[in-house]
């Protein structure tokens with residue numbers, strides 16, 4: 001743990017204040033749930049907005065059901081968004097439906113593609129209506145306040161000045177490169193998937209009409225993921241880990257050609273891609289920590305388990321962690337004492353689900369994505385996949401695994417009253 005021990009300068013007279021570092025889906029949803037229970041919450045976000053290149057847009061049925069419990073689903077769905085009912089991969093042999101979300105027994109049988117900046121902006125505006133909630137943007141946590149081996153809050157910088165923020169409980173929801181995790185001396189067991197992603201936006205080709213073009217396109221050693229946002233496309237061009245340098249040497253025109261080869265409709269708009277500065281190169285790392293907590297501190301979301309983009313589930317898992325945390329800790333927070341056992345209960349509740357989905361992602365990365373990227377011939381999915389994906393029940397099971405996983409959370413009834 002950080003060695004820093006400081007006397008606390010009291011910024012709040014509240015004995016049960018919670019400090020949450022990171023306004024991603026985990027931090028924002030947890031803030032809202034706790035503040036609704038009258039618990040004072042200060043949410044610190046290092047950046048000045050909610051737009052992150054890596055977040056994607058996918059909000060699944062189980063997260064929409066949670067929002068419904070919060071009475072926010074309709075308002076969220078009134079934000080401009082697109083819907084995807086089937087996850088399809090286009091190969092040289094035709095389309096394969098990997099998952100059919102329209103078969104889910106849910107009021108929301110689809111993936112809602114909601115740009116995260118809009119989604120998180122909306123949820124924080126909701127939280128701001130509550131008296132105990134404060135959001136501080138441009139507030140970067142750089143140290144922990146530790147007293148008697150217990151975390152008692154954080155120290156953050158804003159506008160070049162340092163501030164101490166005391167808290168009964170500190171939540172590290174600061175994502176895959178979590179500073180809180182590092183300060184607490186919690187090691188991330190990393191795995192390195194075989195791929196990196198080149199992430200960029202293009203105008204939506206008119207030729208797609210009203211159909212949603214989201215899904216995967218495959219070629220010889222290439223994969224393109226498309227998120228159709230209705231007015232623009234978010235694209236992820238998947239490359240073998242570390243191979244970006246070679247691609248860059250070939251020039252951006254080579255990337256444009258490859259994109260048109262993978263999806264001919266892109267000819268209409270690919271010309272706007274003129275420079276590598278329009279692309280974010282995202283190194284895909286996954287991993288998890290063995291212990292999610294220290295006295296006075298809990299990690300949730302990617303800070304506890306770094307998710308791969310496969311399946312577009314990381315946002316969902318971050319939201320489910322937030323719900324489990326609120327379900328299990330609200331009572332203790334209201335009473336003003338949170339024990340290590342309370343914190344461990346959150347890990348026990350969420351660990352099985354995150355391990356399971358990371359294993360599924362890892363199998364897809366090793367068996368399908370890796371062989372597709374290495375092949376010099378047009379991608380042909382493994383025989384078993386080709387057979388199974390012909391059956392509606394398999395497409396439904398895959399949709400269920402992606403949208404709910406194991407142990408999906410529901411907000412406890414007493415927290416929704």
Ligand SMILES: Cc1cc2nc3c(=O)[nH]c(=O)nc-3n(C[C@H](O)[C@H](O)[C@H](O)COP(=O)(O)OP(=O)(O)OC[C@H]3O[C@@H](n4cnc5c(N)ncnc54)[C@H](O)[C@@H]3O)c2cc1C
Pocket residue numbers: 021022023024025026027044045046047052054055056057058139140141142173174175176178179180197199282283284285300301302303306307308309311312313314315316318
């Ligand atoms: C290439 C790529 C594509 C992806 N696509 C998808 C997708 O389509 N769908 C999906 O569900 N998941 C996707 N994921 C995974 C997803 O992005 C994460 O699982 C999810 O964002 C985790 O949410 P979080 O709230 O835990 O953390 P984050 O969303 O990472 O939020 C953490 C927040 O903490 C802030 N922060 C960081 N350090 C500090 C600090 N010191 N002080 C204060 N604030 C700090 C950050 O600015 C950030 O806003 C993708 C991942 C990658 C790598």
